[in-house]
Amino acid sequence: xxxxxxxxxxxxxxxxxxxxxxxxxxxxxxxxxxxxxxxxxxxxxxxxxxxxxxxxxxxxxxxxxxxxxxxxxxxxxxxxxxxxxxxxxxxxxxxxxxxxxxxxxxxxxxxxxxxxxxxxxxxxxxxxxxxxxxxxxxxxxxxxxxxxxxxxxxxxxxxxxxxxxxxxxxxxxxxxxxxxxxxxxxxxxxxxxxxxxxxxxxxxxxxxxxxxxxxxxxxxxxxxxxxxxxxxxxxxxxxxxxxxxxxxxxxxxxxxxxxxxxxxxxxxxxxxxxxxxxxxxxxxxxxx
Ligand code: SF4
Ligand code: SF4
Numbered sequence: 001x002x003x004x005x006x007x008x009x010x011x012x013x014x015x016x017x018x019x020x021x022x023x024x025x026x027x028x029x030x031x032x033x034x035x036x037x038x039x040x041x042x043x044x045x046x047x048x049x050x051x052x053x054x055x056x057x058x059x060x061x062x063x064x065x066x067x068x069x070x071x072x073x074x075x076x077x078x079x080x081x082x083x084x085x086x087x088x089x090x091x092x093x094x095x096x097x098x099x100x101x102x103x104x105x106x107x108x109x110x111x112x113x114x115x116x117x118x119x120x121x122x123x124x125x126x127x128x129x130x131x132x133x134x135x136x137x138x139x140x141x142x143x144x145x146x147x148x149x150x151x152x153x154x155x156x157x158x159x160x161x162x163x164x165x166x167x168x169x170x171x172x173x174x175x176x177x178x179x180x181x182x183x184x185x186x187x188x189x190x191x192x193x194x195x196x197x198x199x200x201x202x203x204x205x206x207x208x209x210x211x212x213x214x215x216x217x218x219x220x221x222x223x224x225x226x227x228x229x230x231x232x233x234x235x236x237x238x239x240x241x242x243x244x245x246x247x248x249x250x251x252x253x254x255x256x257x258x259x260x261x262x263x264x265x266x267x268x269x270x271x272x273x274x275x276x277x278x279x280x281x282x283x284x285x286x287x288x
Pocket of ligand 1: 075
Protein backbone atom coordinates (compact mmCIF):
# COMPACT_ATOMS: atom_id res chain seq x y z
CA UNK A 1 0.00 0.00 0.00
CA UNK A 2 1.37 3.41 -0.97
CA UNK A 3 0.24 6.33 1.21
CA UNK A 4 1.12 9.80 -0.08
CA UNK A 5 1.11 12.58 2.50
CA UNK A 6 0.49 16.00 0.98
CA UNK A 7 -0.70 19.48 1.83
CA UNK A 8 -1.79 22.39 -0.27
CA UNK A 9 0.80 24.61 1.39
CA UNK A 10 4.00 24.42 3.40
CA UNK A 11 4.09 24.59 7.18
CA UNK A 12 0.94 22.58 7.90
CA UNK A 13 2.82 19.70 9.58
CA UNK A 14 2.87 17.32 6.62
CA UNK A 15 6.32 15.92 7.42
CA UNK A 16 5.44 15.67 11.12
CA UNK A 17 2.48 13.45 10.23
CA UNK A 18 4.40 11.41 7.62
CA UNK A 19 7.40 10.72 9.89
CA UNK A 20 5.21 10.00 12.93
CA UNK A 21 3.19 7.50 10.90
CA UNK A 22 6.40 5.81 9.72
CA UNK A 23 7.82 5.59 13.23
CA UNK A 24 4.59 4.21 14.70
CA UNK A 25 4.46 1.45 12.07
CA UNK A 26 8.17 0.65 12.40
CA UNK A 27 7.94 0.16 16.15
CA UNK A 28 4.96 -2.20 15.92
CA UNK A 29 6.50 -5.69 15.83
CA UNK A 30 3.37 -7.15 14.23
CA UNK A 31 3.79 -5.08 11.03
CA UNK A 32 6.46 -4.97 8.33
CA UNK A 33 8.69 -1.93 8.68
CA UNK A 34 7.67 0.79 6.19
CA UNK A 35 9.59 2.37 3.35
CA UNK A 36 9.76 6.17 3.58
CA UNK A 37 10.37 8.28 0.47
CA UNK A 38 11.06 11.98 0.97
CA UNK A 39 9.83 13.39 -2.34
CA UNK A 40 10.19 17.03 -1.23
CA UNK A 41 13.38 17.19 -3.30
CA UNK A 42 13.69 20.99 -3.19
CA UNK A 43 13.82 21.07 0.60
CA UNK A 44 13.89 17.54 2.04
CA UNK A 45 13.63 17.56 5.85
CA UNK A 46 12.25 14.16 6.93
CA UNK A 47 15.82 13.12 7.75
CA UNK A 48 15.77 15.58 10.66
CA UNK A 49 13.12 13.39 12.35
CA UNK A 50 14.03 9.89 11.14
CA UNK A 51 17.83 10.39 11.13
CA UNK A 52 18.87 7.92 8.41
CA UNK A 53 22.35 6.70 7.60
CA UNK A 54 22.74 6.78 3.84
CA UNK A 55 24.34 3.76 2.18
CA UNK A 56 23.62 4.27 -1.54
CA UNK A 57 23.71 7.34 -3.75
CA UNK A 58 23.08 7.94 -7.44
CA UNK A 59 23.20 11.07 -9.55
CA UNK A 60 20.05 12.03 -11.47
CA UNK A 61 20.32 13.79 -14.78
CA UNK A 62 18.77 14.22 -18.19
CA UNK A 63 20.35 14.31 -21.63
CA UNK A 64 20.33 17.79 -23.10
CA UNK A 65 21.28 18.70 -26.69
CA UNK A 66 24.60 20.21 -27.77
CA UNK A 67 24.67 21.70 -31.26
CA UNK A 68 27.70 21.38 -33.52
CA UNK A 69 27.63 24.76 -35.25
CA UNK A 70 29.98 23.47 -37.98
CA UNK A 71 27.29 21.00 -39.10
CA UNK A 72 24.17 23.08 -38.32
CA UNK A 73 22.45 24.68 -41.32
CA UNK A 74 20.05 26.67 -39.05
CA UNK A 75 17.05 25.04 -40.67
CA UNK A 76 14.98 25.48 -37.49
CA UNK A 77 13.54 21.94 -37.38
CA UNK A 78 14.80 21.37 -33.84
CA UNK A 79 13.12 24.57 -32.60
CA UNK A 80 9.86 23.61 -34.32
CA UNK A 81 9.67 20.23 -32.63
CA UNK A 82 10.57 21.44 -29.10
CA UNK A 83 7.41 21.83 -27.02
CA UNK A 84 9.31 23.58 -24.26
CA UNK A 85 10.97 26.36 -26.28
CA UNK A 86 14.31 25.09 -25.05
CA UNK A 87 16.10 25.43 -28.39
CA UNK A 88 15.92 28.40 -30.74
CA UNK A 89 17.52 29.44 -34.00
CA UNK A 90 18.46 33.10 -34.13
CA UNK A 91 19.96 33.99 -37.48
CA UNK A 92 23.16 31.97 -37.77
CA UNK A 93 23.12 30.74 -34.18
CA UNK A 94 21.26 27.78 -32.64
CA UNK A 95 20.86 28.27 -28.91
CA UNK A 96 19.99 25.67 -26.25
CA UNK A 97 18.34 26.85 -23.00
CA UNK A 98 19.36 23.96 -20.79
CA UNK A 99 17.12 24.97 -17.88
CA UNK A 100 14.00 24.67 -20.05
CA UNK A 101 15.01 21.36 -21.62
CA UNK A 102 13.09 18.23 -20.55
CA UNK A 103 15.55 15.85 -22.20
CA UNK A 104 12.96 14.34 -24.54
CA UNK A 105 15.44 13.85 -27.40
CA UNK A 106 13.05 15.03 -30.13
CA UNK A 107 15.42 17.68 -31.48
CA UNK A 108 18.21 15.12 -31.89
CA UNK A 109 15.86 12.82 -33.80
CA UNK A 110 14.64 15.45 -36.26
CA UNK A 111 17.95 17.13 -37.03
CA UNK A 112 18.65 16.33 -40.71
CA UNK A 113 22.34 17.19 -40.38
CA UNK A 114 23.04 15.04 -37.30
CA UNK A 115 24.37 18.22 -35.77
CA UNK A 116 23.03 17.48 -32.27
CA UNK A 117 24.74 15.28 -29.71
CA UNK A 118 23.44 14.77 -26.17
CA UNK A 119 25.30 15.50 -22.96
CA UNK A 120 24.30 14.58 -19.44
CA UNK A 121 23.07 17.39 -17.18
CA UNK A 122 23.11 16.33 -13.52
CA UNK A 123 20.15 17.84 -11.61
CA UNK A 124 20.50 16.18 -8.23
CA UNK A 125 20.92 12.90 -6.41
CA UNK A 126 18.87 10.13 -4.87
CA UNK A 127 20.10 8.56 -1.64
CA UNK A 128 18.92 5.61 0.38
CA UNK A 129 19.73 3.99 3.69
CA UNK A 130 18.28 2.96 7.02
CA UNK A 131 16.63 5.29 9.51
CA UNK A 132 15.41 5.03 13.11
CA UNK A 133 13.71 1.78 14.09
CA UNK A 134 14.96 0.13 10.90
CA UNK A 135 12.86 2.25 8.52
CA UNK A 136 14.02 1.93 4.92
CA UNK A 137 14.54 5.56 3.92
CA UNK A 138 15.24 7.27 0.60
CA UNK A 139 15.17 10.85 -0.59
CA UNK A 140 15.95 12.99 -3.57
CA UNK A 141 17.94 16.21 -3.36
CA UNK A 142 17.98 18.75 -6.18
CA UNK A 143 21.09 20.74 -6.97
CA UNK A 144 20.81 24.39 -5.96
CA UNK A 145 19.38 26.48 -8.79
CA UNK A 146 17.86 23.56 -10.73
CA UNK A 147 14.35 24.49 -11.87
CA UNK A 148 12.86 21.01 -12.44
CA UNK A 149 12.05 18.71 -9.54
CA UNK A 150 10.03 16.14 -11.48
CA UNK A 151 12.94 14.10 -12.96
CA UNK A 152 14.48 13.70 -9.48
CA UNK A 153 11.16 12.60 -7.95
CA UNK A 154 10.48 10.21 -10.82
CA UNK A 155 13.92 8.64 -10.41
CA UNK A 156 13.47 8.34 -6.62
CA UNK A 157 10.19 6.45 -7.04
CA UNK A 158 11.71 4.13 -9.67
CA UNK A 159 14.96 3.53 -7.83
CA UNK A 160 13.59 1.83 -4.72
CA UNK A 161 11.52 -1.33 -4.89
CA UNK A 162 9.36 -1.96 -1.82
CA UNK A 163 9.22 -5.39 -0.20
CA UNK A 164 5.98 -7.34 -0.66
CA UNK A 165 3.35 -6.06 1.85
CA UNK A 166 5.56 -3.13 2.83
CA UNK A 167 3.72 0.15 3.39
CA UNK A 168 5.31 2.95 1.39
CA UNK A 169 4.95 6.47 2.80
CA UNK A 170 5.59 9.24 0.28
CA UNK A 171 6.20 12.66 1.80
CA UNK A 172 5.16 14.96 -1.08
CA UNK A 173 6.39 18.51 -1.61
CA UNK A 174 4.05 21.29 -0.41
CA UNK A 175 1.73 22.98 -2.87
CA UNK A 176 -0.24 21.60 -5.81
CA UNK A 177 2.15 21.91 -8.75
CA UNK A 178 3.79 19.28 -11.00
CA UNK A 179 6.20 17.90 -8.33
CA UNK A 180 3.22 17.13 -6.08
CA UNK A 181 1.35 15.40 -8.88
CA UNK A 182 4.45 13.35 -9.72
CA UNK A 183 4.91 12.41 -6.05
CA UNK A 184 1.34 11.24 -5.43
CA UNK A 185 0.77 9.58 -8.82
CA UNK A 186 0.25 5.85 -8.30
CA UNK A 187 -0.54 6.19 -4.58
CA UNK A 188 -3.34 4.08 -3.12
CA UNK A 189 -4.34 6.80 -0.67
CA UNK A 190 -3.73 10.52 -0.33
CA UNK A 191 -3.51 11.81 3.21
CA UNK A 192 -4.09 15.58 3.17
CA UNK A 193 -2.69 17.52 6.10
CA UNK A 194 -4.27 20.88 6.79
CA UNK A 195 -4.94 23.37 9.54
CA UNK A 196 -8.36 24.84 10.40
CA UNK A 197 -7.71 28.34 9.10
CA UNK A 198 -8.91 30.18 5.98
CA UNK A 199 -5.43 29.67 4.40
CA UNK A 200 -5.54 25.98 5.30
CA UNK A 201 -8.98 25.64 3.78
CA UNK A 202 -7.98 27.41 0.57
CA UNK A 203 -5.05 25.09 0.04
CA UNK A 204 -6.99 21.99 1.11
CA UNK A 205 -9.48 22.73 -1.66
CA UNK A 206 -6.64 22.68 -4.22
CA UNK A 207 -5.08 19.53 -2.80
CA UNK A 208 -8.45 17.75 -2.74
CA UNK A 209 -8.82 18.62 -6.41
CA UNK A 210 -5.60 16.69 -7.18
CA UNK A 211 -7.04 13.64 -5.42
CA UNK A 212 -10.21 13.94 -7.48
CA UNK A 213 -8.36 14.43 -10.77
CA UNK A 214 -6.05 11.48 -10.16
CA UNK A 215 -8.93 9.40 -8.71
CA UNK A 216 -7.03 8.64 -5.50
CA UNK A 217 -9.12 8.09 -2.35
CA UNK A 218 -8.26 10.75 0.21
CA UNK A 219 -8.66 11.61 3.88
CA UNK A 220 -7.67 14.54 6.05
CA UNK A 221 -5.55 15.13 9.12
CA UNK A 222 -6.38 18.40 10.86
CA UNK A 223 -3.23 19.71 12.50
CA UNK A 224 -3.20 22.51 15.10
CA UNK A 225 -6.82 21.70 15.82
CA UNK A 226 -8.43 24.36 18.03
CA UNK A 227 -7.23 27.43 16.15
CA UNK A 228 -9.11 29.13 13.31
CA UNK A 229 -12.69 28.29 12.47
CA UNK A 230 -14.99 25.45 11.35
CA UNK A 231 -14.48 26.02 7.60
CA UNK A 232 -12.29 22.93 7.09
CA UNK A 233 -14.82 20.70 8.87
CA UNK A 234 -17.66 22.07 6.75
CA UNK A 235 -15.66 21.58 3.54
CA UNK A 236 -14.74 17.99 4.43
CA UNK A 237 -18.37 17.18 5.27
CA UNK A 238 -19.60 18.67 1.99
CA UNK A 239 -16.92 16.87 -0.06
CA UNK A 240 -17.29 13.55 1.81
CA UNK A 241 -13.64 13.75 2.82
CA UNK A 242 -13.18 11.82 6.07
CA UNK A 243 -11.26 13.55 8.85
CA UNK A 244 -9.11 10.68 10.07
CA UNK A 245 -7.11 12.40 12.80
CA UNK A 246 -6.87 15.65 14.71
CA UNK A 247 -3.71 16.92 16.36
CA UNK A 248 -4.34 19.72 18.84
CA UNK A 249 -2.60 23.09 18.79
CA UNK A 250 -0.13 22.61 21.63
CA UNK A 251 3.03 24.55 22.47
CA UNK A 252 4.77 21.43 23.85
CA UNK A 253 4.25 19.67 20.49
CA UNK A 254 5.63 22.66 18.58
CA UNK A 255 8.71 22.77 20.81
CA UNK A 256 9.29 19.03 20.43
CA UNK A 257 9.04 19.23 16.64
CA UNK A 258 11.51 22.10 16.63
CA UNK A 259 13.91 19.76 18.47
CA UNK A 260 13.47 17.06 15.76
CA UNK A 261 11.00 14.85 17.65
CA UNK A 262 7.99 13.17 16.09
CA UNK A 263 4.58 13.02 17.75
CA UNK A 264 5.31 9.39 18.61
CA UNK A 265 8.42 10.49 20.54
CA UNK A 266 6.50 13.22 22.34
CA UNK A 267 3.45 11.32 23.53
CA UNK A 268 3.20 7.51 23.63
CA UNK A 269 -0.55 7.62 22.88
CA UNK A 270 0.30 8.77 19.34
CA UNK A 271 1.86 5.40 18.54
CA UNK A 272 -1.59 3.82 18.90
CA UNK A 273 -3.33 6.71 17.16
CA UNK A 274 -1.07 6.45 14.11
CA UNK A 275 -1.50 2.67 13.99
CA UNK A 276 -5.26 3.27 14.00
CA UNK A 277 -4.81 5.83 11.24
CA UNK A 278 -2.93 3.27 9.11
CA UNK A 279 -5.69 0.71 9.74
CA UNK A 280 -8.39 3.23 8.78
CA UNK A 281 -6.53 4.01 5.56
CA UNK A 282 -6.09 0.31 4.75
CA UNK A 283 -9.82 -0.27 5.29
CA UNK A 284 -10.70 2.60 2.95
CA UNK A 285 -8.28 1.37 0.28
CA UNK A 286 -9.72 -2.15 0.57
CA UNK A 287 -13.26 -0.83 0.16
CA UNK A 288 -12.44 1.05 -3.08
S1 SF4 B 1 17.66 20.80 -36.77
FE1 SF4 B 1 19.86 20.51 -36.79
S2 SF4 B 1 20.55 21.63 -38.59
FE2 SF4 B 1 18.50 22.34 -38.15
S3 SF4 B 1 18.79 24.14 -36.84
FE3 SF4 B 1 18.54 22.40 -35.50
S4 SF4 B 1 20.61 21.71 -35.07
FE4 SF4 B 1 20.72 23.02 -36.87
S1 SF4 C 1 15.61 17.47 -25.79
FE1 SF4 C 1 13.40 17.89 -26.05
S2 SF4 C 1 13.03 19.51 -24.55
FE2 SF4 C 1 15.23 19.45 -24.83
S3 SF4 C 1 15.64 20.95 -26.41
FE3 SF4 C 1 15.41 18.97 -27.44
S4 SF4 C 1 13.26 18.89 -28.03
FE4 SF4 C 1 13.46 20.52 -26.50
